[in-house]
Amino acid sequence: MRCRACGFFETYSEERKTELETQSVFDSCPNCGETNPDKYQQPFKLKSPRAYRTNLSAGSDTKDDSEFLLSRPPIFAEKIGLANIEIVSNASISISNNDVTWRVNTNSDRFFTGKLYNTNNKFPFNSNGFWFNNQWLLNDFATNVPVNNGYSMFVQQNQAGVEEQIALASNKNTEILRIAPTTVPLELDLNMFFSETDLPHIKAQSNGVRSGYYSAAFLLQRILADKLDIDPTEIEIADISMKVLEDETNRRIAEIILTDELPNGSGFVRFLYDNFANILSESINPSNPNSYLGKIHSQTHQEKCDNACYDCLKVFRNMNYHSLLDWRLGLSMLRIMNDSNFVCGADGSFKFIELQNWLAFATELRNAFAQSFGFSHTAEIKGLPIIKFGKNQKHIIMIVHPFWDLRNIREANWLAEIKAEIDEYVVQSGGYISIIDTFNLHRRPGWCYEKLVIR
């Protein structure tokens, strides 16, 4: 079973599934309780074929318009045992060599429908044909193939054939490294798994948080590849899963999962585990300006790269993540794991390589947004860009960083002072506060206008 609401993935034997079903375990996600069928998938049957067959004809040329696959299906890491968690700086890391990773092809959730058939295949050298019994065929391909150059196939129903819907899967045992922040300052909300009941701006901010985790994962993958002089594809990034902070706040965070591509492990993620403190501090302060990290930190890269480019995070193989990647958010995520006091600018301190231009960037985005949608009153509160609009400018739009927790302002700081001032303003004017984060504002201003501006 798989849950998109929390990243949980688990496999069961047929018997165990039946047993759990009678206990209603699968009515909702066993990990987070999600019931929305768009997010929570009840168990479906996985099959790992030993081999594949064709209709055994001479074949035909590939059609020009046939779809080609840009990316491989995601990897899921299944937790089998409990691994020791070690704390390095502000990161909780664990490595295990008895967990299993799965690559599952659900055919875009349409699955594969088929059953057992018998086929009779004729060949130019055997016009009587051979019988192949108990062949599992996709229903779409279980059709007779007329004679062509002496080849043909006749499909016969098989009494034992029971139609089934399956997903194709392959699994392997390999080393699995899990990485998550140990503590998260109360100024930040690092939950990328929002709830349906969350406010629109919180759901929106979770996109930037998701970007932070995935960008940090791809950064680590590339740092490791650079250090060990290997191909980045030797290290795989599995689906990120949910974790609950053990600090009695019940806040949700997420866990990055990296695995060796090679079955039984190649020692690469083990190297990251063994050298995590070094690699973390190196990613914040690179010692060699010509290394992969040095180039990311360079002035030239900072100036030309707004979110991600082929010099930092993009490669052809992670194409389906391109719109999500952002080296600044990835670096901030690593900085949180390196320093539990880092609050990502919520204290008004932006003296970090990935944050130093944030206020200017936010102001630029705010200006473009105001111009596109006809807002004429822009202002700054302690440097933070805002927009006032509506009758007597009673409403306020606040531009924020995607990692900031705007739901509970619990710490007295720069952000809290700004929020208090805005709260007071709208109490007097009778207006509303809209919150727009820079991750979404940069990528989809029209969507922000539609979904996040409260009028």
Ligand SMILES: [Zn+2]
């Ligand atoms: Zn779940």
Ligand SMILES: [Zn+2]
């Ligand atoms: Zn870049």
